[in-house]
Amino acid sequence: MSDNLYTIKVTEQAGFRLAHDPSKPRVWQMRLKSPNDGNHVAAITDRRETEQAQSTWCIGAHGCLLMVHLDVRAQGATYFISPPITSSHEVSSNLFNPQWLEAQGLIEGTAQGRAAAWFIRLKDEQLVLRHYRRGGLPARFSNDRFLWIGLRRSRPWRELSVLSRLHALGLPVPVPIAGRVQKKTVSYTADIITRRIPGARSLADFMLASYFGDTHDQNARDEVWRETGRVIRAFHAIGAHHADLNVRNILVDEQRKVWLIDWDRGRLNADAAIQNRSMARLRRSLSREAELETMARQGWPLLMSAYSRGP
Structure with missing residues (x-):
């Protein structure tokens, strides 16, 4: 050859x-x-x-x-x-x-x-x-x-x-x-x-740093939860499906802008049922770590409220 x-x-x-x-x-x-x-x-x-x-x-x-x-x-x-x-x-x-x-x-x-x-x-x-x-x-x-x-x-x-x-x-x-x-x-x-997204870390690391006494205050954490919901809704609005939406594939940069990474097996023609399963997958990923689950009890409703309202 x-x-x-x-x-x-x-x-x-x-x-x-x-x-x-x-x-x-x-x-x-x-x-x-x-x-x-x-x-x-x-x-x-x-x-x-x-x-x-x-x-x-x-x-x-x-x-x-x-x-x-x-x-x-x-x-x-x-x-x-x-x-x-x-x-x-x-x-x-x-x-x-x-x-x-x-x-x-x-x-x-x-x-x-x-x-x-x-x-x-x-x-x-x-x-x-x-x-x-x-x-x-x-x-x-x-x-x-x-x-x-x-x-x-x-x-x-x-x-x-x-x-x-x-x-x-x-x-x-x-x-x-x-x-x-x-x-x-x-x-x-x-x-x-x-x-690479400069200065970005996973949503999990952002929240855990806050949990263990980093400089993020409650208002900053709440806003990141809301921004995450808005960003995911923006993707879902055009039919985009992330095949592995989890707390490690969501990044937060230094300006607290939210990004979605690792689009392996992602696609652009997903229906609402597929997207709902993707949201459930994200929620399960939060429950796998005790500290994240504790924070999600307050943060997840904020995320879902922003997601429902749309970007």
């Missing part, structure tokens, strides 16, 4: 549907039938050809409101995926190599969990490299290999696509930088890079 580098560009558009409730616009997808349909991506990954592919997210009679691009570079069985707007640094294999980054003194810290993460500083830019890992029963067979069913259905492609749309809508998510997919016969491994 040749190691020559091939490049394609995928154009995706997104928009709103106002549906029954004008206060709840939703993103929905309509695939347009054209010579440049997104199915060409699969063909490119097999033939190693330079080509252009397109799929479209629209709103029917109202037309398309958003357009996002994903650039794909194929080198052998390795694919680099990136929105072309987000980083001043060239996307290369070195950016996905923790050993190389460590040797260059570019790693500022790490975080462990189901997805290992490395905090990187490149000149004036702070980035997060995350390696996709499996959870639950599948992890017993392989902790980081996924079944190959096409590049467009790979984990980094989907996450970068969702992040690009959410970022284009002005919602508080990390800026997407790049993804890497390494295919091997019927499986693949994957990584993603996003821009």
Whole structure:
């Protein structure tokens, strides 16, 4: 197999549907039938050809409101995926190599969990490299290999696509930088890079610091609970679904702005039932730590009141 580098560009558009409730616009997808349909991506990954592919997210009679691009570079069985707007640094294999980054003194810290993460500083830019890992029963067979069913259905492609749309809508998510997919016969491994949110810590850490005597007063804590509800409602208003909404995937920055991170398996066409289950998942995550549960007894009603009123 040749190691020559091939490049394609995928154009995706997104928009709103106002549906029954004008206060709840939703993103929905309509695939347009054209010579440049997104199915060409699969063909490119097999033939190693330079080509252009397109799929479209629209709103029917109202037309398309958003357009996002994903650039794909194929080198052998390795694919680099990136929105072309987000980083001043060239996307290369070195950016996905923790050993190389460590040797260059570019790693500022790490975080462990189901997805290992490395905090990187490149000149004036702070980035997060995350390696996709499996959870639950599948992890017993392989902790980081996924079944190959096409590049467009790979984990980094989907996450970068969702992040690009959410970022284009002005919602508080990390800026997407790049993804890497390494295919091997019927499986693949994957990584993603996003821009780090400066000075941010998880909602759990913010609340626990307050609980154990940090400088946050009661009014500040209450406002963060409310802001969290407003932010989640803003995502739900466009049909966005976070697949793992928990107290560790919500960040609070130094200005107490709330962000949602880790959009692996997220999507933009969720209905109210799915979103309600997501809220229940968040509530359960608070109950797993005694101190957080104590604070949530007062804070959760504030969050839900703000969520009900909307952004």
